Amino acid sequence: xQRMAGLVGKPNTGKSTFFSAxxxxxxxxxxFPFTTIEANKGVAYVRVKCVCREFNVEDNPKNSICIRxxxxxxxxxxxxxxxxxxxxxxxxxxxxxLDELRRADVLIHVxxxxxxxxxxxxxxxxxxxxxxxxxxxxxxxxxxWIKQIMLRDWRRTVRQAEHMGGDEINTLYERLSGLKIRRExxxxxxxxxxxxxxxxxxxxxxxxxxFSRKIREISxxxxxxxxxxxxSTARENIEKMKEKYxxxxxxxxxSAEAELVLRRAAERxxxxxxxxxxxxxxxxxxxxxxxxxxxxxxxxxxxxxIWGNTGVQQIINEAFLKLLKMIVVFPVEDINxxxxxxxxxxxxxxxxxxxxTARELAYMIHQELGETFICAVDARTKMRxxxxxxxxxxxxxxxxxxxxx
Ligand SMILES: Nc1nc2c(ncn2[C@@H]2O[C@H](COP(=O)(O)OP(=O)(O)O)[C@@H](O)[C@H]2O)c(=O)[nH]1
Ligand SMILES: [Mg+2]
Numbered sequence: 001x002q003r004m005a006g007l008v009g010k011p012n013t014g015k016s017t018f019f020s021a022x023x024x025x026x027x028x029x030x031x032f033p034f035t036t037i038e039a040n041k042g043v044a045y046v047r048v049k050c051v052c053r054e055f056n057v058e059d060n061p062k063n064s065i066c067i068r069x070x071x072x073x074x075x076x077x078x079x080x081x082x083x084x085x086x087x088x089x090x091x092x093x094x095x096x097x098l099d100e101l102r103r104a105d106v107l108i109h110v111x112x113x114x115x116x117x118x119x120x121x122x123x124x125x126x127x128x129x130x131x132x133x134x135x136x137x138x139x140x141x142x143x144x145w146i147k148q149i150m151l152r153d154w155r156r157t158v159r160q161a162e163h164m165g166g167d168e169i170n171t172l173y174e175r176l177s178g179l180k181i182r183r184e185x186x187x188x189x190x191x192x193x194x195x196x197x198x199x200x201x202x203x204x205x206x207x208x209x210x211f212s213r214k215i216r217e218i219s220x221x222x223x224x225x226x227x228x229x230x231x232s233t234a235r236e237n238i239e240k241m242k243e244k245y246x247x248x249x250x251x252x253x254x255s256a257e258a259e260l261v262l263r264r265a266a267e268r269x270x271x272x273x274x275x276x277x278x279x280x281x282x283x284x285x286x287x288x289x290x291x292x293x294x295x296x297x298x299x300x301x302x303x304x305x306i307w308g309n310t311g312v313q314q315i316i317n318e319a320f321l322k323l324l325k326m327i328v329v330f331p332v333e334d335i336n337x338x339x340x341x342x343x344x345x346x347x348x349x350x351x352x353x354x355x356x357t358a359r360e361l362a363y364m365i366h367q368e369l370g371e372t373f374i375c376a377v378d379a380r381t382k383m384r385x386x387x388x389x390x391x392x393x394x395x396x397x398x399x400x401x402x403x404x405x
Pocket of ligand 2: 012015016017082
């Protein structure tokens with residue numbers, strides 16, 4: 001199952017710019033099947049070190065891209081419509097926003113760290129708006145939306161729980177099933193709010209609200225993309241956000257615009273730049289217009305020299321690898337050549353949940369491979385693992401099945 005990140009936030013924080021930058025093909029190659037899926041849904045990439053360097057082989061990536069030893073693995077990203085206060089009541093594009101949100105597994109909250117947009121997303125002089133307010137407001141909006149969904153038909157939900165012999169967990173799980181919320185998330189939220197064992201008929205409105213906030217935190221973890229760091233007022237605001245929200249959220253500086261400029265320049269062959277790098281190299285100075293030279297100079301001085309990188313790639317990596325706790329494994333069919341049966345070396349890099357077992361991986365590759373699973377073989381050590389072996393980051397692994405015998 002492909003995981004998806006949702007870009008959320010009020011209007012004009014830079015969500016669409018972030019989306020354009022993140023989904024721009026990171027290398028110039030002819031036919032690549034991963035581009036924009038729908039207007040606001042596209043493919044971004046998680047960047048990891050490819051094992052090709054360690055094994056000292058030339059690879060032939062199929063499901064991903066390898067740029068000079070860096071594997072770019074496709075993931076989905078959606079640019080959710082801008083959210084204004086009280087969207088949950090249907091204000092602005094409220095309902096559209098919230099519908100798109102359902103499909104996301106992890107949220108990237110893009111805030112204007114420079115403080116140059118007010119709470120509704122209107123322009124205001126840099127430094128005049130406190131972005132901490134945006135974090136507070138977004139948390140509340142989403143919680144209120146979930147609460148509203150729960151309150152719809154609440155009496156029926158209560159009756160259903162009673163019919164099911166007081167099965168609060170399954171009742172709530174069913175009620176929220178459209179939101180990509182797992183059963184174990186419901187259990188955890190009940191535990192952490194102290195509502196476990198309390199009959200739904202005794203829940204007060206505050207209980208529903210507390211549960212809504214908690215289930216959002218658990219099922220849709222969030223990272224703060226502190227955008228527009230090229231504007232000098234951002235620094236102080238980022239310190240403020242870290243002070244107030246640093247324990248709860250990872251606050252990561254970024255400049256979506258800088259990333260977009262660099263990727264476009266790389267696409268046109270003007271610079272050499274791999275998304276996430278802390279530097280770029282001008283390929284042909286003479287081909288740059290004065291305007292392009294100026295833009296690159298600003299990116300160098302206001303973003304890379306100060307922050308180290310544009311932050312966009314780092315945020316995507318953090319969302320998938322840390323918040324969603326995913327790892328990368330390289331399945332192969334031939335452990336000596338590290339290839340599939342066509343001879344493609346290290347063809348696939350799979351992003352899977354940490355804790356995935358060898359047999360679960362087999363099922364992901366093919367239903368039949370899962371059913372006829374015998375063991376897994378580690379290409380590095382030639383060790384054999386049973387079905388319950390939990391895969392590790394960068395495992396290069398062959399699945400042996402009854403069929404492949
Ligand atoms: N200075 C600066 N401006 C940015 C950055 N990212 C986006 N913007 C600008 O912010 C405005 C709103 O951007 P947009 O992506 O449309 O925001 P959205 O409404 O959240 O999708 C545009 O004028 C962008 O050029 C950035 O990193 N730095
Ligand atoms: Mg937009």
